[in-house]
Amino acid sequence: MRLVLLGPPGAGKGTQAHRLADYYGLRLIATGDMFRTHVRGETPLGLKAKSYMEAGELVPDDVVIGMLLSELDKARNGWILDGFPRTIPQAQALEEALADRESPLQAALKFKIPDEITIARLAGRRTCMRCQRTYSVEIKPPKLEGICDACGGVLEQRADDQVETVRHRLDVYHRESEPLEKFYWDRGLLREVEAVGEVEEVTHRATEVLDDLLSTE
Ligand code: AMP
Numbered sequence: 001m002r003l004v005l006l007g008p009p010g011a012g013k014g015t016q017a018h019r020l021a022d023y024y025g026l027r028l029i030a031t032g033d034m035f036r037t038h039v040r041g042e043t044p045l046g047l048k049a050k051s052y053m054e055a056g057e058l059v060p061d062d063v064v065i066g067m068l069l070s071e072l073d074k075a076r077n078g079w080i081l082d083g084f085p086r087t088i089p090q091a092q093a094l095e096e097a098l099a100d101r102e103s104p105l106q107a108a109l110k111f112k113i114p115d116e117i118t119i120a121r122l123a124g125r126r127t128c129m130r131c132q133r134t135y136s137v138e139i140k141p142p143k144l145e146g147i148c149d150a151c152g153g154v155l156e157q158r159a160d161d162q163v164e165t166v167r168h169r170l171d172v173y174h175r176e177s178e179p180l181e182k183f184y185w186d187r188g189l190l191r192e193v194e195a196v197g198e199v200e201e202v203t204h205r206a207t208e209v210l211d212d213l214l215s216t217e
Helices: 013-024 031-040 044-054 061-072 088-100 115-123 163-177 179-186 199-215
Strands: 002-006 027-030 079-082 107-112 125-128 134-136 190-194
Touching: 002 013, 002 179, 013 027, 013 079, 013 199, 027 031, 027 061, 031 044, 031 061, 031 079, 044 061, 061 088, 088 179, 107 179, 107 199, 115 125, 115 163, 163 179, 179 190, 190 199
Parallel strands: 002 079, 002 107, 027 079, 107 190
Antiparallel strands: 125 134
């Protein structure tokens, strides 16, 4: 399966992306995680991306498109993209690249959630600095405070999860990324999932939509 996830920051896309990738045996490509790894490693790409990320701005299209396309070629058995595309030019670049590879996108799955809920979620989110798993101080705390259940890494609040930066990220989302819904709707690829609720419940809704899609292909 070839799938992109859409929805505002804080909709739970990262968590659901991991779960769906496990469920369907797909490669997960999360551009935000890739950038954070580059920033930590102080690579040339990381140095380019850092100031944009910390300000809650998008990294320029040419930088992110180059990084994504080289990653796509490593994923032969299907993939899920989390955090890409975020602009129409990115979606067009993806569409062209997939046409060249004769492996078109099968769905754009949108996670629907009101802004107030995402603001509250992100303020309480803690991220593992090693494996990028996320936790919620109130709803999904780790077994041991400040430590990742999965890998034992240290949990921290991302700089861009501070409330003011979150509001800015949401503005950027509405301006730059929401038009993607029409882009994919026009191509008959848009599917929607209600993202408010328990993690398991949301995964269940997503797999129902995707199983349905697979059975009709
Ligand atoms: P995320 O973890 O998906 O919320 O991404 C964190 C940050 O990485 C974003 O706020 C952007 O600064 C940057 N980023 C990730 N993916 C993209 C993308 N497709 N286009 C531009 N910037 C991105």
